Amino acid sequence: MKVSVFRKEHFNAAHRLFNPSWTDEKNQEVFGKCNNPKYHGHNYDLVVEIKGEVDPETGYVIDMGLLSKIIQRCVLDEFDHRNLNEEVVEFKSIIPTAENIAIVIWERLRPEIEKHLELSVTLYETERNFVRFPANG
Amino acid sequence: MKVSVFRKEHFNAAHRLFNPSWTDEKNQEVFGKCNNPKYHGHNYDLVVEIKGEVDPETGYVIDMGLLSKIIQRCVLDEFDHRNLNEEVVEFKSIIPTAENIAIVIWERLRPEIEKHLELSVTLYETERNFVRFPANG
Amino acid sequence: MKVSVFRKEHFNAAHRLFNPSWTDEKNQEVFGKCNNPKYHGHNYDLVVEIKGEVDPETGYVIDMGLLSKIIQRCVLDEFDHRNLNEEVVEFKSIIPTAENIAIVIWERLRPEIEKHLELSVTLYETERNFVRFPANG
Amino acid sequence: MKVSVFRKEHFNAAHRLFNPSWTDEKNQEVFGKCNNPKYHGHNYDLVVEIKGEVDPETGYVIDMGLLSKIIQRCVLDEFDHRNLNEEVVEFKSIIPTAENIAIVIWERLRPEIEKHLELSVTLYETERNFVRFPANG
Amino acid sequence: MKVSVFRKEHFNAAHRLFNPSWTDEKNQEVFGKCNNPKYHGHNYDLVVEIKGEVDPETGYVIDMGLLSKIIQRCVLDEFDHRNLNEEVVEFKSIIPTAENIAIVIWERLRPEIEKHLELSVTLYETERNFVRFPANG
Amino acid sequence: MKVSVFRKEHFNAAHRLFNPSWTDEKNQEVFGKCNNPKYHGHNYDLVVEIKGEVDPETGYVIDMGLLSKIIQRCVLDEFDHRNLNEEVVEFKSIIPTAENIAIVIWERLRPEIEKHLELSVTLYETERNFVRFPANG
Numbered sequence: 001m002k003v004s005v006f007r008k009e010h011f012n013a014a015h016r017l018f019n020p021s022w023t024d025e026k027n028q029e030v031f032g033k034c035n036n037p038k039y040h041g042h043n044y045d046l047v048v049e050i051k052g053e054v055d056p057e058t059g060y061v062i063d064m065g066l067l068s069k070i071i072q073r074c075v076l077d078e079f080d081h082r083n084l085n086e087e088v089v090e091f092k093s094i095i096p097t098a099e100n101i102a103i104v105i106w107e108r109l110r111p112e113i114e115k116h117l118e119l120s121v122t123l124y125e126t127e128r129n130f131v132r133f134p135a136n137g
Numbered sequence: 138m139k140v141s142v143f144r145k146e147h148f149n150a151a152h153r154l155f156n157p158s159w160t161d162e163k164n165q166e167v168f169g170k171c172n173n174p175k176y177h178g179h180n181y182d183l184v185v186e187i188k189g190e191v192d193p194e195t196g197y198v199i200d201m202g203l204l205s206k207i208i209q210r211c212v213l214d215e216f217d218h219r220n221l222n223e224e225v226v227e228f229k230s231i232i233p234t235a236e237n238i239a240i241v242i243w244e245r246l247r248p249e250i251e252k253h254l255e256l257s258v259t260l261y262e263t264e265r266n267f268v269r270f271p272a273n274g
Numbered sequence: 275m276k277v278s279v280f281r282k283e284h285f286n287a288a289h290r291l292f293n294p295s296w297t298d299e300k301n302q303e304v305f306g307k308c309n310n311p312k313y314h315g316h317n318y319d320l321v322v323e324i325k326g327e328v329d330p331e332t333g334y335v336i337d338m339g340l341l342s343k344i345i346q347r348c349v350l351d352e353f354d355h356r357n358l359n360e361e362v363v364e365f366k367s368i369i370p371t372a373e374n375i376a377i378v379i380w381e382r383l384r385p386e387i388e389k390h391l392e393l394s395v396t397l398y399e400t401e402r403n404f405v406r407f408p409a410n411g
Numbered sequence: 412m413k414v415s416v417f418r419k420e421h422f423n424a425a426h427r428l429f430n431p432s433w434t435d436e437k438n439q440e441v442f443g444k445c446n447n448p449k450y451h452g453h454n455y456d457l458v459v460e461i462k463g464e465v466d467p468e469t470g471y472v473i474d475m476g477l478l479s480k481i482i483q484r485c486v487l488d489e490f491d492h493r494n495l496n497e498e499v500v501e502f503k504s505i506i507p508t509a510e511n512i513a514i515v516i517w518e519r520l521r522p523e524i525e526k527h528l529e530l531s532v533t534l535y536e537t538e539r540n541f542v543r544f545p546a547n548g
Numbered sequence: 549m550k551v552s553v554f555r556k557e558h559f560n561a562a563h564r565l566f567n568p569s570w571t572d573e574k575n576q577e578v579f580g581k582c583n584n585p586k587y588h589g590h591n592y593d594l595v596v597e598i599k600g601e602v603d604p605e606t607g608y609v610i611d612m613g614l615l616s617k618i619i620q621r622c623v624l625d626e627f628d629h630r631n632l633n634e635e636v637v638e639f640k641s642i643i644p645t646a647e648n649i650a651i652v653i654w655e656r657l658r659p660e661i662e663k664h665l666e667l668s669v670t671l672y673e674t675e676r677n678f679v680r681f682p683a684n685g
Numbered sequence: 686m687k688v689s690v691f692r693k694e695h696f697n698a699a700h701r702l703f704n705p706s707w708t709d710e711k712n713q714e715v716f717g718k719c720n721n722p723k724y725h726g727h728n729y730d731l732v733v734e735i736k737g738e739v740d741p742e743t744g745y746v747i748d749m750g751l752l753s754k755i756i757q758r759c760v761l762d763e764f765d766h767r768n769l770n771e772e773v774v775e776f777k778s779i780i781p782t783a784e785n786i787a788i789v790i791w792e793r794l795r796p797e798i799e800k801h802l803e804l805s806v807t808l809y810e811t812e813r814n815f816v817r818f819p820a821n822g
Contacts, residue, residue: 039450040424041424043452081444103191127145132140133138177287177315177355220314237602237607271550370470404419406417408414410462428744505744514688542746560725562724631724
């Protein structure tokens with residue numbers, strides 16, 4: 001049977017929810033205060049889950065130090081203390097909702113994790129609003 | 138692939154565990170101090186999970202503000218600062234254990250959520266005792 | 275210089291805010307939903323602080339196990355899974371607001387703690403509403 | 412003896428640390444990644460402490476609902492989902508460090524709280540960096 | 549449909565990561581500071597999940613008090629305030645990584661839980677490193 | 686008026702409570718399971734408070750990055766993933782209770798912090814047992 005291992009990381013970023021194909025009125029109606037053109041921000045908590053067999057030699061599914069470095073390089077170095085809309089390339093064309101940020105993080109991490117390991121990402125935008133990709137079984 | 142989104146809400150309520158078809162002795166034996174006829178209470182934390190596809194126009198699975206309002210109307214307005222046994226209609230005939238409260242909340246929310254979206258409810262009675270309905274995969 | 279040591283405990287109770295010398299209307303106006311005659315409840319977190327010199331033989335200000343037993347006997351045994359208004363003697367004549375509960379707990383603990391040690395009590399009614407007695411400085 | 416009561420609130424905002432009287436190099440050297448001209452952001456947790464005597468009629472130092480409304484009106488309505496540097500008037504001329512944000516919040520709340528009550532403000536910029544104004548005794 | 553119920557417990561222990569079939573150099577390379585021969589330690593948080601049908605007579609999947617006693621007897625009595633490598637029999641031959649500790653706890657609890665109930669174990673080694681066995685779906 | 690700034694750090698260590706001038710029986714009687722000769726361990730959370738005036742040029746009481754580096758060098762580099770009794774020099778002659786660990790950390794940090802700034806240390810041994818040195822007011 002497989003084990004899931006989880007690593008929690010953290011980044012602080014500014015963002016804005018805005019669909020450029022809509023009028024200002026429609027953006028305001030749908031996104032409300034999240035549409036502020038001068039941005040607002042969050043302390044994002046990121047939990048990365050890796051599912052796989054335990055290596056009997058190390059007792060590890062994956063080395064947590066290695067996983068932490070991969071997250072640092074692929075995500076935190078480009079997201080932390082940044083403006084997601086203006087400084088993270090994927091959000092030039094995708095709205096940086098929590099859902100989309102989680103998917104983008106998953107797509108950045110997937111090629112860095114060995115294929116036999118399953119990957120999921122949970123992203124806390126606030127303590128009360130969070131998302132998981134992919135959703136559980 | 139689907140995304141899960143989670144919204145955390147909160148209510149404070151009194152309750153008592155008691156099966157009216159049993160003797161007082163049996164109630165005391167099974168429910169112990171939770172059987173106190175004068176009630177005790179909890180700060181309940183409620184996490185509602187909605188699973189579905191991300192709408193490419195909004196970047197949302199569901200509008201969290203809308204979800205919060207549904208929870209407010211269907212659950213919090215009738216549970217918060219109430220006596221669950223005496224003031225919530227379902228618990229006239231069901232014991233308000235955490236398991237049953239979670240099921241009742243799920244049944245209240247299910248008709249309010251679009252059919253193509255999956256719903257689950259996690260209820261924290263205390264930090265150390267919590268339940269999820271339906272159970273994962 | 276002195277050290278403060280803190281012990282965190284927990285109890286679940288029902289209560290109601292109500293001043294019997296007032297009309298129902300005034301009670302409702304002042305206490306709102308906290309005035310529900312059928313009660314509501316909370317998970318109370320209690321942090322007891324003891325301030326004193328460190329005993330060089332033990333490295334302790336006070337034995338935390340002993341402190342925990344004192345709190346259990348003087349507070350938890352009578353507050354946990356109880357209705358504060360109806361089952362705790364002090365609240366026959368005092369309204370069980372967080373402020374008054376903290377003062378009552380302090381008065382129950384003070385005679386049990388050696389005189390040269392200072393005592394304060396922090397009570398969390400919810401994560402967002404809490405009180406400390408006596409106030410700092 | 413006095414009681415302290417605490418109310419926890421929350422806001423999400425963007426900010427940037429920058430001293431306009433310095434060169435870009437000096438700003439970068441002192442503020443590092445917090446100096447990003449495109450902003451970053453935080454989930455700020457705000458704990459407001461009011462110290463005073465308990466009113467024997469209500470059992471309250473202050474009505475928490477009233478306190479929450481004052482914080483909403485004086486702070487959250489202008490800080491939440493905003494860019495502190497560009498949209499909050501005080502930060503036109505003061506750098507929005509956690510220290511200064513706490514002082515500005517205190518100055519906004521002080522005139523709204525009755526004079527015989529003492530006020531302090533604790534602001535969490537992240538779980539690991541927080542400030543209190545005024546500092547304890 | 550089934551409900552999951554969760555019980556959170558806690559233990560404090562010392563451990564060391566070390567593979568006796570490897571050289572000291574290889575152990576240091578793989579396990580780094582976790583390989584310290586004089587041990588280090590953790591506050592482990594343990595969440596036990598039981599999945600099953602709700603008993604209509606009690607409203608319970610399982611009596612949480614009973615579950616807590618089983619965890620106390622099978623796990624905490626032998627793990628709490630102990631050196632896992634030297635004092636817990638399974639870790640004479642298995643490296644006490646979080647993954648392996650979770651599997652060992654699962655194996656100890658499984659025979660004590662009725663067969664029709666499903667069991668999983670989540671173990672927090674720190675707030676940022678945690679594991680689940682078996683992995684979800 | 687002064688501001689307090691707080692920085693939270695973390696270390697994991699093994700320890701044992703033991704007074705070498707006592708018999709084994711007395712050690713067992715006073716320290717109970719904390720006296721286990723094979724050690725146990727904790728995830729220690731450390732909160733360092735610095736109290737001072739805000740520098741009008743930076744908006745800082747102290748640069749949090751600098752404070753974090755001082756804590757890393759003076760405390761974490763020697764405490765993290767270590768056996769406090771055997772590997773930290775002060776605990777050759779002092780019992781590593783939470784009280785004494787907090788005092789030792791304060792003594793290590795005090796010479797590194799500018800004289801006009803006040804220093805205090807809060808150490809969480811577990812979520813339920815914690816200490817502060819020096820005690821408030």
